[in-house]
Amino acid sequence: MALPSYAxxxxxxxHYTYLVICTLIFLFLIAPILVVMPLSFNAEPYFxxxxxxxxxxxTGYSTRWYDMLLTFGMLAPDAPRDTSWWADAWxxxxxxxxxxxxxxxxxxxxxxxTGLGTVAALGLSRPEMPARRVIMAxxxxxxxxxxxxxxxxxxxxxxxxxxxxxxIPYLGVILAHATLGIPFVIITVTATLVGFDHSLTRAAANMxxxxxxxxxxxxxxxxxxxxxxxxxxxxxxxxxxxxxxLFVGGLDEQTIPRQMWNGIREQISPAxxxxxxxxxxxxxxxxxxxxxxxxxxxxxRGMSPG
Amino acid sequence: xxxxxxxxxxxxLTTADGKPLKQALARAQSRAKRKAFFLVLPLLAxxxxxxxxxxxxxxxxxFYNEGFTVHEEIGSGVRTPIMTNLAAWFDxxxxxxxxxxxAYAALAADLVVLKDLRAAGQAxxxxxxxxxxxxxxxTKAARKADKLEPPFKEAILDLDKDWADPELWRVMRxxxxxxxxxxxxxxxxxxxxxxxxxxxxDENRQVYVKLxxxxxxxxxxxxxxxxxxxxxxxxxxxxxxxRHSNLLMILVLLPFWTSLLVRTTSWMVLLxxxxxxxxxxxxxxxLGDENRLQMMYNQLGTVIAMTHIxxxxxxxxxxxxxxxxxxxxxxxxxxxxxxxxxxxxxxYFPQTVPGIGAGALLVFILAVGYYITPAxxxxxxxxxxxxxxxxxxxxxxxxxxxxxxxxxxxxxxxxLYWLYDRLxxxxxxxxx
Numbered sequence: 001m002a003l004p005s006y007a008x009x010x011x012x013x014x015h016y017t018y019l020v021i022c023t024l025i026f027l028f029l030i031a032p033i034l035v036v037m038p039l040s041f042n043a044e045p046y047f048x049x050x051x052x053x054x055x056x057x058x059t060g061y062s063t064r065w066y067d068m069l070l071t072f073g074m075l076a077p078d079a080p081r082d083t084s085w086w087a088d089a090w091x092x093x094x095x096x097x098x099x100x101x102x103x104x105x106x107x108x109x110x111x112x113x114t115g116l117g118t119v120a121a122l123g124l125s126r127p128e129m130p131a132r133r134v135i136m137a138x139x140x141x142x143x144x145x146x147x148x149x150x151x152x153x154x155x156x157x158x159x160x161x162x163x164x165x166x167x168i169p170y171l172g173v174i175l176a177h178a179t180l181g182i183p184f185v186i187i188t189v190t191a192t193l194v195g196f197d198h199s200l201t202r203a204a205a206n207m208x209x210x211x212x213x214x215x216x217x218x219x220x221x222x223x224x225x226x227x228x229x230x231x232x233x234x235x236x237x238x239x240x241x242x243x244x245x246l247f248v249g250g251l252d253e254q255t256i257p258r259q260m261w262n263g264i265r266e267q268i269s270p271a272x273x274x275x276x277x278x279x280x281x282x283x284x285x286x287x288x289x290x291x292x293x294x295x296x297x298x299x300x301r302g303m304s305p306g
Numbered sequence: 307x308x309x310x311x312x313x314x315x316x317x318x319l320t321t322a323d324g325k326p327l328k329q330a331l332a333r334a335q336s337r338a339k340r341k342a343f344f345l346v347l348p349l350l351a352x353x354x355x356x357x358x359x360x361x362x363x364x365x366x367x368x369f370y371n372e373g374f375t376v377h378e379e380i381g382s383g384v385r386t387p388i389m390t391n392l393a394a395w396f397d398x399x400x401x402x403x404x405x406x407x408x409a410y411a412a413l414a415a416d417l418v419v420l421k422d423l424r425a426a427g428q429a430x431x432x433x434x435x436x437x438x439x440x441x442x443x444x445t446k447a448a449r450k451a452d453k454l455e456p457p458f459k460e461a462i463l464d465l466d467k468d469w470a471d472p473e474l475w476r477v478m479r480x481x482x483x484x485x486x487x488x489x490x491x492x493x494x495x496x497x498x499x500x501x502x503x504x505x506x507x508d509e510n511r512q513v514y515v516k517l518x519x520x521x522x523x524x525x526x527x528x529x530x531x532x533x534x535x536x537x538x539x540x541x542x543x544x545x546x547x548x549r550h551s552n553l554l555m556i557l558v559l560l561p562f563w564t565s566l567l568v569r570t571t572s573w574m575v576l577l578x579x580x581x582x583x584x585x586x587x588x589x590x591x592x593l594g595d596e597n598r599l600q601m602m603y604n605q606l607g608t609v610i611a612m613t614h615i616x617x618x619x620x621x622x623x624x625x626x627x628x629x630x631x632x633x634x635x636x637x638x639x640x641x642x643x644x645x646x647x648x649x650x651x652x653x654y655f656p657q658t659v660p661g662i663g664a665g666a667l668l669v670f671i672l673a674v675g676y677y678i679t680p681a682x683x684x685x686x687x688x689x690x691x692x693x694x695x696x697x698x699x700x701x702x703x704x705x706x707x708x709x710x711x712x713x714x715x716x717x718x719x720x721x722l723y724w725l726y727d728r729l730x731x732x733x734x735x736x737x738x
Contacts, residue, residue, distance in 0.1 A: 014646075126345075137727055147677055148695050155699070156705075157360035175356045
């Protein structure tokens, strides 16, 4: 994006204006996400920077909202912080329970989505696949159909088959979240399979490997980065999903987004901002993982520009 | 494997074991097809059960309502037909017949059934969807159903003279069949008059068409804004050397990976009247403390937050189209005497149109169905159609109307999705 040497003054002026505009747009993208971080350390229950915070006065900052995440819902939040206090927090604190539920639901829905999605992607990438276009369109549609329609449909369906009486906790939400995560798995895994050299599998078969060995030793290592990114996408989708949980989740199936949703609608407290900060840090970690995986995959397939 | 040898007698090519080559090939191909399909089958079955069937069942409710025809006991699930006498009278007498004594007798008999089953509330609610105020008439009449004596017309009219309302009889006639298109009419602000003609509802009750229009308008506006914001940065990302652009790309991908609720919360923090933006403006003296900007709980809040949330969906397709564009085309145009504006307009821009189409269609599809952000920052006039579906599901409990609205929304989205598949191809959907 270097300015050519033949640029006239007007073009130079425009070039710098353009860079300023781009900076502002990047700021628009990233500032809202960063702004919650310092505010979550606010000592006052406000959603803005207090004078003390702006003057970097240490008394303007505190970790009280993070502390509240632990204590909220506990039986004896003011007891001395020994082993029994931590045990109390682990079993009773509302946010910790929400996090546990989120992780359980996210884990099982990710396993389901990734397993089914990867196998399907292998089939979809075969040139012989019949009705490929229609089937692909159906499998991707959970990403496109408005979430309220999915939630409404599942609400009626689950009450018709009374899924809550089946005795498997979280089942309805797990199945729904797996459905919502599947398009991401399909997209990422088929993308890794696009550049896949099919002569490798034929070579393996030629050397006497059965189809399962071929898959395990030849295909799997090559598509693994795509599978893991797909799984991470599916996990994030579940971890972030609130509408389906609101419609079909039982009263005891509180997840982090549902707890946040309630918090935002009722009494929005800076505790929400501390949750938000933690979630942003998690997404930074996930994004880094996915980026590293993508580069690894490109390197493996010799697609890296250098 | 298919060691082809020429068969001298028939002139046909056969495999080693004597099968015609063509047949062997066809068999091998269909086996490969079946194998590929069996890999996809488990997932297809899963999606059918957890996604397609539930939505189909929900759509069925948009034109099928048993509120006035069948009572199902909670727990045991015993189903009893209700309003049978009235339905029989409706069958015998065409629309427009003045309800006579036989009709009222049928009604009285049905009210007794309602009382026994305690189903008056259910039947009244069904009528209430189309004619407000009628639910209490049903519960009141059912309570006294045992004491009704001939002549039934007078007896019932004594309870409430609104029972003679021809409008009510028209609604009861329609509701006496489980299949009805009236919820779709209601979803586009229309109703039937006494003679069964489709007419607009009263002006002060016309909400849905306006809401569809608003959803369309706001989605178009958001799509346009994301385009305006995404184009420059996608161009910058595409023209920078990869090492730098990968770093800047993180700024686009981080919002994409961050929880939707977190991003919505951040905007609430920024836009509140006691929030960061207003405080900064007041602090800088640009704004008096008393006239802080109202940027949230209205359409502005919805537009700002949704533009931010959907921006990565525009940047990514634009970027993937712009990256492979060869810079020598623009340079050639310049050396042939084009100004930089002409070179952009005539050479660069046309090459990016596929990316614009892909991004715009994707953002628009996602925007029309948005629920969470409008619900949290939209206030009263920043709500979209999804929020109204949620309202009818959770608050007004008019599930058939919710299903009809959902069906209309889904139809629109499906058309756009089909268009997307036609023009861009689902295979080209990329996530970072």
